[in-house]
Structure formats: C-alpha cells, structure tokens
Amino acid sequence: MNRVRLPRIARPPAADLPPHLRWDAPPASLASLALHLSRREFLKAAGVLLALVATPLTRVERAFARARGGFLTGAERKTLGALVDRIIPPEPGIPGASELGAVDYIEGLLTALDGKKTRLFAGGPFSNRNPFPDNKHGKPSHKRPRDAFKKFVAPTRVQELYWRGELFGTASVSELAALDAQYGGPKTGLRDLYRASIAKVDQVAEATKMSPFAKLSTSDQDTVLKMLDGGAFKPDPRRDGDTFIDTLIRQTLEGCFSAPEYGGNKRLMGWRLIGLEGDSQPLGYSIFDQATNAYVERSDHPMTTVNPDELAGPKPLSADGTKVQTTIASFSNSVSNL
Amino acid sequence: MPKAKQDAVLGNRSLSTFDVCIIGSGAGGGTAAHVLAAAGKNVLVLEAGPLTYQFLDDPKHDPVPLHSNDELKYEVRQWIDPVGDLEPRTYRASASDTAQVNLDVNQLPRMVGGAFGHADVKTPRFSKVDFMLKSTVEALISGTPGLSVPGFGADSASANFADWPITYDALEPFYTEIEQLYGVQGASTGPDANPYASARSKPYPMPPGLPMYLALKLADGCRKTQLDGRVLTPHAYPATAASQPYDGRPACVDCGLCSGFGCPNNSKGAPAVVTLRKALLSGHCQLRYNAHVLSLTLSGGHVTGVSYVDANGDMQTATADAYMLAASPIESARLSLLSNVPSSSGQIGQNLMFHFQTNVNGFSPERIHGQRGRAVTTGVSDFRGVEPGGEAIRVFSGNQVWLGGICEFGASQGLPITEDGEVYALQLGPLVQIPGVPQGTRWGLSLKNAMRDLPLGQHLFGLTMQAEDAPQRTNMVDLDPTVKDVFGRPVARVTYDNHMFELGARTFYRPFLMDVLTNAGATNVFVAPRENAPAPIGGAPTSRHVLGTLRMGSDPATSVVDANGRFHEVDNLYACDGSVFVTSAGWNPTLTLMSVSSKIAHTIAGTPPVIA
Numbered sequence: 004m005n006r007v008r009l010p011r012i013a014r015p016p017a018a019d020l021p022p023h024l025r026w027d028a029p030p031a032s033l034a035s036l037a038l039h040l041s042r043r044e045f046l047k048a049a050g051v052l053l054a055l056v057a058t059p060l061t062r063v064e065r066a067f068a069r070a071r072g073g074f075l076t077g078a079e080r081k082t083l084g085a086l087v088d089r090i091i092p093p094e095p096g097i098p099g100a101s102e103l104g105a106v107d108y109i110e111g112l113l114t115a116l117d118g119k120k121t122r123l124f125a126g127g128p129f130s131n132r133n134p135f136p137d138n139k140h141g142k143p144s145h146k147r148p149r150d151a152f153k154k155f156v157a158p159t160r161v162q163e164l165y166w167r168g169e170l171f172g173t174a175s176v177s178e179l180a181a182l183d184a185q186y187g188g189p190k191t192g193l194r195d196l197y198r199a200s201i202a203k204v205d206q207v208a209e210a211t212k213m214s215p216f217a218k219l220s221t222s223d224q225d226t227v228l229k230m231l232d233g234g235a236f237k238p239d240p241r242r243d244g245d246t247f248i249d250t251l252i253r254q255t256l257e258g259c260f261s262a263p264e265y266g267g268n269k270r271l272m273g274w275r276l277i278g279l280e281g282d283s284q285p286l287g288y289s290i291f292d293q294a295t296n297a298y299v300e301r302s303d304h305p306m307t308t309v310n311p312d313e314l315a316g317p318k319p320l321s322a323d324g325t326k327v328q329t330t331i332a333s334f335s336n337s338v339s340n341l
Numbered sequence: 342m343p344k345a346k347q348d349a350v351l352g353n354r355s356l357s358t359f360d361v362c363i364i365g366s367g368a369g370g371g372t373a374a375h376v377l378a379a380a381g382k383n384v385l386v387l388e389a390g391p392l393t394y395q396f397l398d399d400p401k402h403d404p405v406p407l408h409s410n411d412e413l414k415y416e417v418r419q420w421i422d423p424v425g426d427l428e429p430r431t432y433r434a435s436a437s438d439t440a441q442v443n444l445d446v447n448q449l450p451r452m453v454g455g456a457f458g459h460a461d462v463k464t465p466r467f468s469k470v471d472f473m474l475k476s477t478v479e480a481l482i483s484g485t486p487g488l489s490v491p492g493f494g495a496d497s498a499s500a501n502f503a504d505w506p507i508t509y510d511a512l513e514p515f516y517t518e519i520e521q522l523y524g525v526q527g528a529s530t531g532p533d534a535n536p537y538a539s540a541r542s543k544p545y546p547m548p549p550g551l552p553m554y555l556a557l558k559l560a561d562g563c564r565k566t567q568l569d570g571r572v573l574t575p576h577a578y579p580a581t582a583a584s585q586p587y588d589g590r591p592a593c594v595d596c597g598l599c600s601g602f603g604c605p606n607n608s609k610g611a612p613a614v615v616t617l618r619k620a621l622l623s624g625h626c627q628l629r630y631n632a633h634v635l636s637l638t639l640s641g642g643h644v645t646g647v648s649y650v651d652a653n654g655d656m657q658t659a660t661a662d663a664y665m666l667a668a669s670p671i672e673s674a675r676l677s678l679l680s681n682v683p684s685s686s687g688q689i690g691q692n693l694m695f696h697f698q699t700n701v702n703g704f705s706p707e708r709i710h711g712q713r714g715r716a717v718t719t720g721v722s723d724f725r726g727v728e729p730g731g732e733a734i735r736v737f738s739g740n741q742v743w744l745g746g747i748c749e750f751g752a753s754q755g756l757p758i759t760e761d762g763e764v765y766a767l768q769l770g771p772l773v774q775i776p777g778v779p780q781g782t783r784w785g786l787s788l789k790n791a792m793r794d795l796p797l798g799q800h801l802f803g804l805t806m807q808a809e810d811a812p813q814r815t816n817m818v819d820l821d822p823t824v825k826d827v828f829g830r831p832v833a834r835v836t837y838d839n840h841m842f843e844l845g846a847r848t849f850y851r852p853f854l855m856d857v858l859t860n861a862g863a864t865n866v867f868v869a870p871r872e873n874a875p876a877p878i879g880g881a882p883t884s885r886h887v888l889g890t891l892r893m894g895s896d897p898a899t900s901v902v903d904a905n906g907r908f909h910e911v912d913n914l915y916a917c918d919g920s921v922f923v924t925s926a927g928w929n930p931t932l933t934l935m936s937v938s939s940k941i942a943h944t945i946a947g948t949p950p951v952i953a
C-alpha cells in the first residue's frame with residue numbers, strides 16, 4: 004500500500020476573524036463568555052434571564068431530535084448541512100456533501116451508542132452490491148449475498164470504553180478519566196464538540212455577516228468558514244491537534260465516501276462522483292475458472308490492462324488534480340534527505 | 342443495568358489442564374498451537390484481540406468472516422487495532438530524549454489470528470546468507486582490502502550483528518511445511534522467479550495469480566534499468582493468497598482491499614482460518630479471546646501461571662506446564678519486563694528492528710486502478726545487494742556493499758477517505774497555505790475536483806524497499822516510567838534511531854529506484870521522507886515488520902532465548918514470534934517467523950515437519 008503522509012503545519016490565523024471570537028481570546032463580555040464555557044456553565048453564568056429566554060425552545064427541539072433517534076436540532080442540522088456543502092459543494096445536477104448524506108452520517112456517528120445495538124462497525128463479509136462469481140463458467144453469477152454490512156458487529160469491552168470517551172468525553176467514563184492526567188486533561192466528546200461548535204459558527208456568522216450561517220450566500224459562507232478556520236477553534240491535543248474544522252472536514256469526507264450502511268454515500272452517489280467501484284466482494288476483479296484452471300478478468304473493470312476509456316490515451320487531470328501531484332512531489336523531494 | 346457476561350471461548354471447552362499456554366494467536370502463536378495440538382498436546386491460547394469470524398470452531402460450517410471491503414471500519418474506526426489512547430505506546434529517537442505518547446509506533450493490528458490476516462500476506466523466504474550475515478561480511482571484509490561496511494569490521498561495535506544459531510538448511514523443511522500449510526503462490530522457476538532466492542526442496546504449492554496493471558508497468562521500468570551493469574529482474578511476489586482452490590479455501594478474487602484489511606472470502610492464508618482453525622477442531626485446543634495478559638508469575642526460573650483480564654473486565658489466572666510468548670516483539674518484550682523474566686544478557690527488549698522502508702513514488706498519466714488486485718503482486722530483489730542464489734554478498738563497483746531489501750510494487754488501494762480526501766484537505770491543504778504556494782484544496786470545488794480526479798488514489802504508484810535494519814542494543818523496548826494503559830500497567834516505550842548500515846543503503850539505492858519509476862513512465866517522481874525523520878516532517882516508525890527484542894542464540898551472555906526458543910534462564914518459557922529474530926534481513930518476515938515457530942513447536946512436541 005503506497006500512501007502519502009505529509010506533516011501537519013499550523014495554518015496562519017485569519018486576519019479578518021474578530022479577535023474576541025478567537026478560541027484563545029480572554030473572556031471580556033457575556034457574549035464571549037459563551038465561547039469559553041460549556042453550555043451548562045454558560046447558562047449558569049449568564050443567569051436566569053437568558054436561561055428563561057433560551058432554554059425552553061431548545062429543550063423541545065432536543066426532545067424532538069431524541070424522539071427520531073437523532074441528536075441535533077433542526078436548526079443545528081441546517082447549519083451543519085450548509086457547512087458540509089462548503090466542503091464538498093453542490094453543482095447544478097451534481098450533489099454536494101449534504102445530498103450525499105454527510106449530515107446523516109455525522110448524526111449517525113454521534114448517536115452510534117444510543118440504540119440497543121451499537122452502530123460503529125458494519126458487519127461482514129459482503130454487502131449485496133455484487134454477485135458471487137460463477138467459478139464453473141468463469142463469469143459473474145446471478146446469485147447475490149444478503150447485505151451483511153447492515154448487521155453491525157458488537158464492539159469489545161475496551162472498544163466500547165474508547166467510543167464512550169470519543170462521543171461523550173473521557174471525563175464521563177471512569178476507566179478513561181483515570182488516564183486523563185497523563186494526556187494533559189480530558190477529551191471533549193464529539194457530541195459536545197459538534198453542539199458547541201455549531202453554535203459558535205452561527206455566532207461568528209451573526210457577528211460578522213449579521214445572519215445565521217445557513218442563511219448566508221455561499222460566498223459569504225466561504226468567507227466565514229475561512230475566518231473560522233483561522234483561529235476560531237482550539238487545536239485539540241487529544242485529537243492530534245485537530246480543530247473542529249479539521250474534524251468536520253474529516254467526517255464530511257467519511258460521510259460522502261464510506262459504505263452507505265453508515266448513513267452517508269446515499270444511493271452510492273459518493274462513489275459514483277469520484278468513479279470508484281466501492282466494495283467489490285464477493286465477485287472481485289478476477290474470476291477463477293475451474294474448467295481451464297485459470298483466471299478470467301472482467302472486461303469492464305480490467306486488472307492487468309488499462310481502463311477501456313483510456314485505451315486511446317490518458318484523460319487529462321484538472322488543474323486541481325495536477326496541483327496535488329506537483330505540490331506533493333516537490334515538497335517531498337525538498338525534505339527527503341531528512 | 343448489568344450486561345450479560347460475555348463468553349469469549351473457542352475450541353474444546355472441557356479442557357481444564359494444559360500442556361502449553363500460548364500468549365498470542367497470530368502467525369507465531371497460531372502456528373505453534375496447530376503443531377502442538379496435532380501432536381496431541383493440550384493447548385490454551387490467550388488472545389487480546391477480538392474474534393472476527395463466525396463458526397471458527399464449528400466443524401459443521403466453514404468459518405464466516407466479519408471482514409469486509411470497508412474503509413471506514415478498518416482505516417478510520419480501527420476495528421482491529423489496539424484501542425487508541427487506552428493502550429498507547431511512547432516513542433523517542435534516543436535515550437537522551439523524553440518519550441512522547443505516540444499511537445503510530447508500530448501499530449500492529451490485533452485479533453484472533455493476529456496481524457498477518459490483516460496484511461497482504463507476502464511471504465518470501467530469507468536467503469542462505471541472511472542466517473550467517475555476520476560471519477559472511479566479516480570474511481568478505483578481511484579478504485577485500487579497502488572494503489568497509491557500516492556495523493561490521495572496524496565499525497562492528499556500533500551495531501550488534503550476529504549469526505543465527507540455525508541455518509537456512511536446518512530451517513528449509515519448515516519453510517516447505519509452512520508454504521504447504523498456509524498455501525503460498527509463487528514462481529519457483531522461469532522468468533517470474535526471484536533469482537536471488539536460495540535453493541528450495543519443493544516448488545511453491547500454487548502458481549502466481551494475475552499481476553496488477555501497475556506492476557506490469559513497473560516491471561517494464563525495471564527491465565529498462567541497470568544497477569551497476571546488470572539489468573533488474575522483476576519477479577512474482579510470493580504470498581499466501583490462494584491462486585486456485587486450496588485446502589477448502591477458494592481462489593482469491595483480487596478484491597483490492599488486501600493490505601490493511603481482513604479477507605472476506607478466506608482465500609488469504611491467514612492463521613485464523615488455517616492453523617487456528619485446525620487446532621480448534623482438533624479437540625486439543627482452547628482459545629480465550631479479548632483476554633489481556635497482564636503478567637507471568639515466576640518462581641526460581643520457572644513460570645507458575647499467567648494472569649489476565651478477561652472479556653468482561655474480570656481478573657483471571659491460567660496455568661500450564663509450559664508457556665510460549667507470541668504477542669509480537671514489542672508486547673512479548675513488555676510482558677517479559679513486566680514479569681521480571683531473568684536474562685543475564687541484559688538484552689531483553691533490545692535489538693528491536695523494523696524494516697527500513699524507502700518509498701519512491703511517481704504518478705501514472707492514466708488511471709492505474711490499484712484497487713484491483715492483491716495490493717502487491719510483483720517485486721524486484723536486485724536491491725537486496727546479494728548475488729543470485731542468495732548465498733553471497735554482492736560487491737558493487739568502487740568496493741561497496743549495501744544490503745537493502747526486496748522492493749514491493751504498490752499503489753493506492755482505492756481508499757478515497759484516507760488515501761485521498763484527508764491528504765488533500767487536511768495535510769496538503771495547510772501545506773499549500775505556506776506563503777508563495779497557491780491556495781490549496783482544503784475545501785470547496787477544488788477539493789471536489791481533486792476527488793473526481795483522484796490524483797493519488799488512481800495515479801500514485803511506486804516501489805517500497807523493505808531494507809534490512811541493523812540490530813542495535815540501543816534500539817529497544819522498555820517500560821515507560823509514567824504512561825499507563827487502561828489496565829494500569831506501564832506501556833511499552835520504544836527507543837529507535839537508524840544506523841548508517843540502512844541509511845547508507847537508502848542513499849545508494851535511491852537513484853536506481855527513481856530510475857525505475859521514470860522508466861515506467863511516471864511523472865513527478867519523488868522520494869518520501871523517512872517516517873522517523875525529525876518532526877514536523879516525520880514522526881515515529883510505523884513499519885509492521887517488527888523484529889528482535891528476545892534474541893535467539895547459543896550463548897546466554899549475548900542472547901535471551903536458545904536455538905529452540907527457550908529462555909536460557911527459565912526452564913518452561915519459550916518465545917515463538919518475531920522477537921527471536923537475530924537479524925531482520927531484507928525480506929518480508931512472516932514466512933520465516935512461522936517457520937521458526939513451527940520448528941520450536943515441533944521440537945517441544947518431538948515431531949518432524951509435515952511435508953506432502
């Protein structure tokens with residue numbers, strides 16, 4: 004497996020992010036207090052008045068979310084949908100991340116431990132997307148397996164401990180809290196991270212563009228996202244230095260391009276978008292023919308020869324694809340003696 | 342509400358006394374379990390990882406894997422890896438540094454059947470000279486005026502090379518047994534055979550399967566490339582993937598997700614479905630999984646028991662007449678240290694070796710669809726630096742000796758999240774925000790365009806040289822003084838830095854590796870920085886070829902276990918995994934590991950290797 008691994012290099016802060024909205028700004032006002040405290044601490048600090056105004060509606064919405072087996076409120080889903088659509092944007096007739104299912108995927112992850120059965124590891128061995136091979140005749144058969152991906156595999160005790168910490172925070176799991184000191188403090192769970200960060204996204208949108216994020220034009224959304232990426236969120240040492248934006252990009256990609264049993268990649272549109280076949284078992288790409296004791300390839304998806312659509316020559320890459328290659332090559336060669 | 346207790350036991354549940362307790366069920370432990378159970382010994386296997394099969398011990402069903410073509414399950418959510426910061430390791434480059442928590446240091450996957458089932462199961466043999474490299478190179482130096490080799494001759498104190506206490510010829514019957522048992526495909530003779538392999542008593546049990554398109558391109562590049570006056574000779578890569586129905590297993594379908602993934606159709610000769618399966622059906626083996634061994638109890642040079650935390654988190658103990666460590670070198674060494682196993686050599690945990698990888702890549706103008714195939718179908722071994730037949734060292738013009746290693750022909754495997762998207766958005770994105778570099782692909786249409794092109798996933802291809810890594814006493818595993826795992830035990834602290842032996846080989850071979858890529862039609866050829874380069878460019882070594890730490894040898898003053906795998910100073914404790922390796926050689930280690938384990942187990946059982 005040949006894989007590129009590049010160093011993590013800190014991004015420069017965004018010049019246009021108002022200083023009081025930076026993650027490391029000192030608390031100066033009630034508004035900026037909200038950035039530094041957990042929701043509960045903030046409500047306590049903000050006092051009864053704000054709590055009276057803000058809480059009941061949110062509480063009702065949270066109850067709705069729970070009732071449908073979800074976690075995010077309708078408003079939070081809207082903000083999140085607008086965010087993921089800036090990462091993989093829709094184009095006319097071509098889906099973006101929210102249509103591909105990234106929001107459902109992320110909510111599925113945040114609620115993976117809520118049901119009777121955990122939904123972390125899809126089952127095996129096969130989905131029902133490909134037939135069995137017919138080894139007697141060296142071709143695909145008409146028989147398909149049932150979708151075993153749908154039957155999720157139970158985590159081990161230690162895996163479940165880890166995922167409780169990942170979703171709910173390590174402080175809430177005694178076995179993990181015992182290790183927090185050696186890591187410099189507890190890990191914030193993804194549920195709290197998403198909830199607090201979505202609120203912060205709207206706060207920055209309101210502070211700079213006078214409107215919640217989802218209601219902004221896409222170009223204003225891009226401006227705000229760039230601001231957010233330039234210092235609005237703390238790089239988390241418990242998440243390898245990731246900020247919320249890093250986590251969001253990572254999980255948007257997961258939602259677009261993972262197996263559909265995890266809630267995203269709707270109707271395989273994600274894999275279609277990028278021209279990948281996805282899981283290929285049990286058929287695979289070469290079929291053993293018992294009559295000849297030799298392998299037969301699939302002409303539509305050859306293994307030993309060039310793809311049929313490039314027989315006449317390579318299809319050119321886009322400027323963006325070319326830039327990926329040249330940047331990686333020149334950067335790697337500049338440091339390969341280290 | 343209390344959960345129902347998990348029952349995590351396979352095999353013969355009625356066994357209550359055991360001849361041998363094996364810690365670890367992978368390539369070493371699984372092989373030993375089979376050999377011992379077949380000889381009628383009652384075996385208890387303790388495995389820390391999860392069970393990833395249904396019906397593994399059911400004689401009425403073929404085992405049904407829970408493995409699948411699922412990038413998220415393996416590469417993102419790490420279904421069969423040690424669990425994140427609950428079981429970390431720490432790493433430092435030298436003893437003068439403070440080790441930092443690092444989840445990448447040799448993250449060997451862990452499950453019933455071990456890490457090999459999660460590899461692309463490449464299984465070349467070591468060659469004759471590998472077992473006697475020390476004496477061979479020393480003799481060469483004394484007979485060749487002006488020849489110097491880092492780590493040998495005048496420089497020998499800088500490394501800890503030694504000959505193995507066993508020879509290729511002594512191991513050859515066990516190589517043959519293991520190749521037949523697991524089912525290895527490969528070319529024994531003809532143009533696809535590796536000219537640097539040593540003589541074999543039997544042909545490979547199966548012919549090579551189909552080569553991948555990218556491999557054919559690279560093989561073509563090799564045939565246009567010369568190394569010191571000799572044209573390179575690419576060859577089929579031996580692997581335990583069945584290329585025809587074999588021992589009840591189907592032929593491999595080249596599904597693509599091979600390296601890093603368990604096999605969904607059992608065509609991969611993984612220990613779980615080969616040796617463990619046989620042991621579990623024999624009536625002489627019981628396996629307890631999700632069982633984390635904490636320590637051995639010793640009394641006067643004798644192991645009296647083993648304590649472990651079971652699948653439910655409860656403390657348990659087990660006893661047997663003899664014990665075998667097969668938890669992989671880092672964990673076997675850690676367990677020895679946690680248990681205060683004696684060794685007057687002072688070398689427990691030392692001589693830790695990885696294979697030192699040099700990765701040279703380029704980009705194919707057309708899509709090379711690396712998702713179709715067995716990850717690596719083809720390789721080239723001229724960079725091992727030996728003469729054909731693998732019995733003599735090659736001396737290059739200018740009186741140079743460089744022992745590199747076999748090169749794998751590889752590419753991305755079609756993993757759009759981790760091989761593409763995360764690189765473009767999370768690694769390259771920040772990188773191209775360096776002043777003067779154009780705006781990157783962190784998000785937006787440029788990211789989407791890059792995903793449509795898959796400039797890495799469909800175009801990156803190259804060579805990975807698995808070069809020999811010099812044994813050094815200072816490269817070692819010990820117990821971290823502060824960091825603990827979720828069971829409250831000190832974690833393994835890895836101290837590792839490179840020797841001139843392997844750095845020099847990298848420098849020597851690198852231009853030739855680049856020539857192969859260029860001659861194969863690649864553009865933008867580049868050399869990846871070594872993984873353990875100084876931060877922020879590098880981090881820790883992540884090679885899964887982990888060797889050494891419980892060195893095998895005849896002299897208790899300079900080795901930990903004897904030629905039969907038994908600890909010199911503990912009468913009923915053995916090691917039968919990669920920890921006993923004396924040198925790392927320049928070949929994927931698992932076939933040798935399994936053959937050595939088989940030899941150790943046959944010696945305990947008093948049985949000969951089984952050869953058809």
